[in-house]
Amino acid sequence: MRAMLIPRRLIMLGLFAAFVVWCAVSMDWSWLPRYAPLALDGLWVTIWLLVVTIILGFMLAVPLGLAQAIGPWYLAAPARAFCTVIRGTPLLLQIWLLYYGLGSLFPQFPWIRESELWPYLRQAWPYAVLSLTLSYAGYEGEVMRGAFASVQKGQIEAARAFGMPRHKIFFRIWLPQAIRSALPTLGGETILQLKATPLVATITIVELYAVAGRVRQDTFIIYEPLLLLAAAYLVIAGIITLGFRWIEGRGPRMSR
Amino acid sequence: MEQTLELLSLSPPGWGANLLRGLAASIQIALGAFGFGLIIGFFGAMGKLYGSPWVRDLLEVYTTVVRAVPELVLILILYYVGTDILNNIAGAMGRGPVEINGIAAGIWVLGIVQGAYSTEILRGAIRAIPPGQTEAARAYGMSRALMARRVTIPAMTAFAIPGLANLWLIATKDTALLAVVGFSELTLETRQAAQTTRAYFTFFLAAGFLYLMVTLFSGVIFARIEKWARRGQPSHRGG
Numbered sequence: 001m002r003a004m005l006i007p008r009r010l011i012m013l014g015l016f017a018a019f020v021v022w023c024a025v026s027m028d029w030s031w032l033p034r035y036a037p038l039a040l041d042g043l044w045v046t047i048w049l050l051v052v053t054i055i056l057g058f059m060l061a062v063p064l065g066l067a068q069a070i071g072p073w074y075l076a077a078p079a080r081a082f083c084t085v086i087r088g089t090p091l092l093l094q095i096w097l098l099y100y101g102l103g104s105l106f107p108q109f110p111w112i113r114e115s116e117l118w119p120y121l122r123q124a125w126p127y128a129v130l131s132l133t134l135s136y137a138g139y140e141g142e143v144m145r146g147a148f149a150s151v152q153k154g155q156i157e158a159a160r161a162f163g164m165p166r167h168k169i170f171f172r173i174w175l176p177q178a179i180r181s182a183l184p185t186l187g188g189e190t191i192l193q194l195k196a197t198p199l200v201a202t203i204t205i206v207e208l209y210a211v212a213g214r215v216r217q218d219t220f221i222i223y224e225p226l227l228l229l230a231a232a233y234l235v236i237a238g239i240i241t242l243g244f245r246w247i248e249g250r251g252p253r254m255s256r
Numbered sequence: 257m258e259q260t261l262e263l264l265s266l267s268p269p270g271w272g273a274n275l276l277r278g279l280a281a282s283i284q285i286a287l288g289a290f291g292f293g294l295i296i297g298f299f300g301a302m303g304k305l306y307g308s309p310w311v312r313d314l315l316e317v318y319t320t321v322v323r324a325v326p327e328l329v330l331i332l333i334l335y336y337v338g339t340d341i342l343n344n345i346a347g348a349m350g351r352g353p354v355e356i357n358g359i360a361a362g363i364w365v366l367g368i369v370q371g372a373y374s375t376e377i378l379r380g381a382i383r384a385i386p387p388g389q390t391e392a393a394r395a396y397g398m399s400r401a402l403m404a405r406r407v408t409i410p411a412m413t414a415f416a417i418p419g420l421a422n423l424w425l426i427a428t429k430d431t432a433l434l435a436v437v438g439f440s441e442l443t444l445e446t447r448q449a450a451q452t453t454r455a456y457f458t459f460f461l462a463a464g465f466l467y468l469m470v471t472l473f474s475g476v477i478f479a480r481i482e483k484w485a486r487r488g489q490p491s492h493r494g495g
Binding site: 009012084088094102104196198209212222234237 | 309310313321323324325326327328329330332333336425429430431432433435436443446447450454456457460461463464467468471472
């Protein structure tokens with residue numbers, strides 16, 4: 001906070017405040033009251049998607065990273081191929097492949113159409129969750145591979161010498177340390193995942209970005225919703241950064 | 257299977273030629289945006305390292321905003337701002353509204369996004385140069401330009417290559433986002449082909465394959481460049 005109080009930054013803050021006031025006064029915000037409830041729904045969808053896909057994606061990334069770090073070749077090779085494909089193709093294409101591709105294949109099979117899952121498979125959100133989860137898992141699989149490899153051998157040998165069973169070594173020693181060393185990267189990747197969520201607007205999911213699109217379509221107002229949208233993402237990204245910094249600050253410091 | 261081959265064949269009724277045309281457009285945009293981003297990044301890094309405090313703070317705002325706001329939102333904002341500026345200029349010169357070239361617009365919007373990431377990568381690379389090297393150059397009485405050309409740029413290249421390789425991959429994949437704005441590149445061509453023929457799976461898989469080829473090929477090229485940039489340095493293998 002102290003760093004903001006030097007004269008140069010005060011002038012900048014002043015200019016920024018003037019810009020905000022100018023935006024508030026001279027731009028057109030008449031649409032805001034009408035679309036505010038929709039925008040809040042959109043915000044909720046964005047955050048829900050972010051949290052759910054990060055949790056699911058991370059649960060997938062752990063075995064992917066483990067397979068690549070110490071797995072036998074028949075597990076390491078598919079895990080590696082999965083990460084390469086996910087990281088080598090645009091997410092937008094993956095989303096469309098799942099939604100339009102699978103979405104157009106499924107109805108051809110009667111047993112799928114008659115199954116209990118069909119009411120869900122007809123909606124867009126399962127495809128959004130699946131594609132975002134796979135994407136996060138693909139990127140995080142690589143991160144976790146490095147993180148697992150970076151845990152010092154002595155730690156695991158010591159645990160083994162204490163007679164800990166294998167799963168206990170994994171959950172008490174190996175995984176926590178790997179996560180700790182991956183935390184700074186995971187923070188950055190979480191912001192990347194936030195920045196990926198607007199893509200699901202293209203498959204009819206109404207999240208934050210889609211709301212701005214709808215305002216533009218209905219009222220032909222372009223800049224105001226986009227500015228507000230950018231500000232909203234800045235705030236969410238800021239909260240994520242602070243959150244990760246808080247988590248990193250807890251617990252013992254990593255020795256390098 | 258035969259049907260699939262027919263759909264992907266290069267001559268009509270196949271859509272292969274459209275996909276390849278889209279791929280060419282994507283690569284053009286990616287190359288342009290990457291290059292434009294590098295130029296911004298070079299001046300950005302210089303500004304962040306040696307600029308006045310005002311310049312540093314403004315660059316900090318630029319990199320922070322670009323890295324926190326989704327590309328799709330930035331693309332829309334920059335696209336509309338760019339169109340408005342061009343139309344204002346054209347209006348001031350007494351001409352009507354201008355038609356905007358999709359490739360130029362793509363390079364402009366993605367280049368500004370890439371510039372923020374390049375700034376950070378190049379800044380880190382310049383800072384990674386052992387200070388003794390630049391001190392030695394200064395002690396020899398090299399001018400700033402000569403020092404940049406003979407010492408700073410060659411020495412930082414090796415440090416910057418891995419980050420820049422990543423950035424290039426981001427550039428190729430970000431071109432897909434332009435499909436949402438309606439620029440004709442690989443993803444949009446693919447979608448049009450898929451919608452017309454209803455063969456969604458075939459075409460999206462084919463496009464994915466094309467992107468993957470670009471990615472894998474780029475990986476090979478960048479590995480070579482890195483090896484070249486690191487010539488003469490002790491190898492890092494084994495650790």
